[in-house]
Amino acid sequence: MADPLDYIRGFGVTFKKLFEERLTLQYRGGKGKPGKPDEKREKGLRFHGRHVLNRYEDGMEKCIGCELCAGVCPAKCIYVRGADNDPDNPTSPGERFGYVYQINYLRCIHCDLCVEACPTQAITESKLFEFSFTNRNDAIYTKNELLVDDNGKPRWLPWEDWRDGEDEHTSAWMRATSPAGDHRYEGVVAWSGELGHGVRSPEVGQSDSADESSRPEMATTEVEQ
């Protein structure tokens, strides 16, 4: 039998919460009426939101159409097709560029494996989560929508709720792991993040052992005899 006092204790929790600060925010997705509050909570450091396709500072696209993101995607939501760059008017450095780039957000699970797989940091994720579609075709974001503008900032699509500062750091690399999956490299910038806009400082705190002394030397691996 339950203790009858448990009912009172339960209501006690409720009464206590009545006088605490409320966690609920008045979020209206940017559609709030004047005078009404429209608050948006700051997202976590590694929040996985809508993708962006980045450019180099000279305006060239970083995507080379290698399809590694599509290959690694567990939800098979990315469709990429490569094509030859026009040598006189290249879209990206090198021979190949991403001719078609589409992400189906009805399938995307925001696991960020595409970001990890990308050899050129072309695809990264923003913290935008406002997706709203009225048909399946609209759920497929094309290269036009994903690609950053000439200033390296993500496009503010009409239905999205961008707040000040949210379009900073969207080109920074947000790895869940260290480059080789080795926790000893945590907090070390092992890939030059200087190519695009918004360099994020290295992140620490995933594990306790992230000190420099435990890291092996990088370039002098001898073959064991």
Add this chain to the structure above:
Amino acid sequence: MTNTEAKTTLSVTIDGEVFEARPGELLIEACERAGTYIPRFCYHSRMKPVGMCRMCLVEVDTGRGPALQPACMLPCSDGMTVSTETPGTRKVQAGILEYLLINHPLDCPVCDKGGECPLQDQTVAYGPGESRFVEEKRHYEKPIPINDNVFLDRERCILCDRCTRFADTVAGDKLIHFMDRGNNTQVNTFPDEPFASYFSGNTVQICPVGALTARPYRFKARPWDLDETVSTAWTDSAGARVAVQSSRDKVIRLLGIDSDPVNWGWLSDKERFAFEALNSDDRLTAPLTRVGDHLVPTGWSTALERAVSLLSDADPDRVAVIGGARLTNESQYAWAKLAKGVIGTDNVDSQLADGLDPELVLGLPRATIDEACTPGGTIILCGPDPKEEIGSLYLRLRHAVVHDDARLIELTPTATGLSPVAAHSLHPRPGEVADLARALVEAANGGPAVSAAGVSAEEISSAAVAIDGSVTIIIGRASLAESADCVTDAALQLAALPGSRFLSALRRGNIHGALDSGLAPGLLPGRTTIEAGAARFADAWPSTPASRGLDTAGILAAAADGRIDVLVLLGSDPINDFAGRPLAAAALETVPNVIALDMLVNDSIAMAADVVLAASGATESAGTFTNLEGRISVCRQRVTPPGTARADWMIASEIARRLGFDLGFDSVESIRAEIAAVSVVHSGLDEKALAEALVDGLLIGGSGDIMVPGVVGVSPSAHDAYSLRLVASRSMYDDGVALRNSPSSRGLARSVTLRLNPTDFDKIGVDRGTVVRTESAVGRLLVPVEPDPGVPVGSAVLPWAAPGSPANTLIDPFSTVTDVRVERA
């Protein structure tokens, strides 16, 4: 037991396990058979080893202590001990890879090979993990085209010698080679000379890195998004086995499969890139009907109704079917049943006067490619240039002659692609090859050698001496300007050589399947005649034709006379393919109704078709293919047909149903079951056997009820001194509708020239490049002339179906030879 018998196998210890190797077997092969893979880059099982890459170094102990030796250069010896996983072997493998990667760029994400790259895979498996080299890599101009379809990226090349060895020793087109020295060594073409080889695509396939890439596949997809099925190449009759690879329901690449009895993994570029025509924007996606001068898309029911009303109104003897070599065996059988069993006409021919008497092909003792290529045997080529027509066969024959001591004797009107390696090239005057064959056989059987057909007695006697060992005669049409009877007579002469066997070199796709399916006048499916087979087909078919019908020349002549009411073009283009364009044009103009089944609108369809039924292509429908040996191999469906196009057998079933008869087919398996039941030669054709023979195919032997025809006794008209005798020979790339729709092959058709022996130049009074009027009894052409010492004096060679100058304009299908007057225009 004697000592020699004891040495039939050699004991080799591979990583502690004793393995019985074959004498002469290379260590790398023995290890692979024993289940131990030794990494390699330069070694290729179909080419001689060179030991260039050093990746296959393993520790070998032959009694003097272990030492590193290249497994690809080392034949096994008795008592050899091999260690493939010692620290020393591992160190050298890691070292070789680190060394190769000093200069190999790490542009794997943009490299077409990335994901299926031996260098990538072996670096992961055997590499050191880290490189100690931080220096700038070697740089070259990024990909340079070495021919129209192949790009070379020299930065990626690891100098394994595979492509250059292939070009030299396999294809015989020594057009790429190493140049410069040391660190600057690179593969390249000779200056201003492209890698103009019909087999260049193979170098892309065997390149162990991404140094060679092919234009049709370049950046189209990555290996991990390809779906793959085993199938058979369809552009010629060799039946080369291919892996058809598609991405997003579109075929984007074909790779050769190493089928030991057929193509050894090689493909000609035509076979390799022919899929582009199936992806053409001009593919028929719906049936068409003629409205006025135009063909307009329509629905299937309308189109079928119109076709069926034409067929049901016509007298069976006034219905004719031309073509069928494009179809699978199953579709051919369905169409044979529809035409001969349901409609009741025997005017059915799958050859367009460009083939041979089917009873000759099916009746003579047949050889396989392996038998033709027997080491030390004799190959007599009494047919077309295999290099131009049947690329995979050319590579096998060339290998037999160059590496296996077979002797090739050519009885061809001009020099061929095999002439450089032939033991004897005898070039008879056009139309007289039978005389030459008779003289050769007489000399070979001990008789006196006499000159014949313009070939001297000395040449004939020395060629006759060379006939030894197994004798295979390759028969086909070397020239479409002379009658097929010339080849028939020559073949029957050569059949007198003891132990001789024949390999057909009819080129057209699945033509041998068509002959086996009875798509020829007088034949029924399963190598039988309408007389011999009537009883066997009585149950399965509503009726069989009572008397022999017309062949294509007869059909077209009858059509031009107004004696044909409905002509069915089963994937054929008589205007361009029939040996006799004036007759084909007259027939198509006169015949009132034409029904066509095709994938693309060809010239004959555009001119005459009333109803066009959209058919599916080779990668879009399942079935089987019969190659020139009679080998049945599987074609599998890889992608869906465009629009509402459907398989040819489905169209046959539908037409039959509307004519009031159920063919009884609901799948290709059901057709195969009926073929196996009614055919005398196909009894072994069951699903289990086909599945087991997935790579090598199922050889269907025997002549069934077919009797070898008698000698025709052709006697070409006397050659007057003012004319030249025409030789019309096919080339790999021509102006066919499929090639016109393949972007990678379209530009490769050679510009048309009339090739003459230089001594004839003075006689006519022309120079190289002079445009001449070439006039025969039925037509004329204006073409430039070119000297060619390979053409005998008195002959003139014109390529078949060349863009703008169709050779068949000059040809009368009913004359034995074609004489042309050549005059300055």
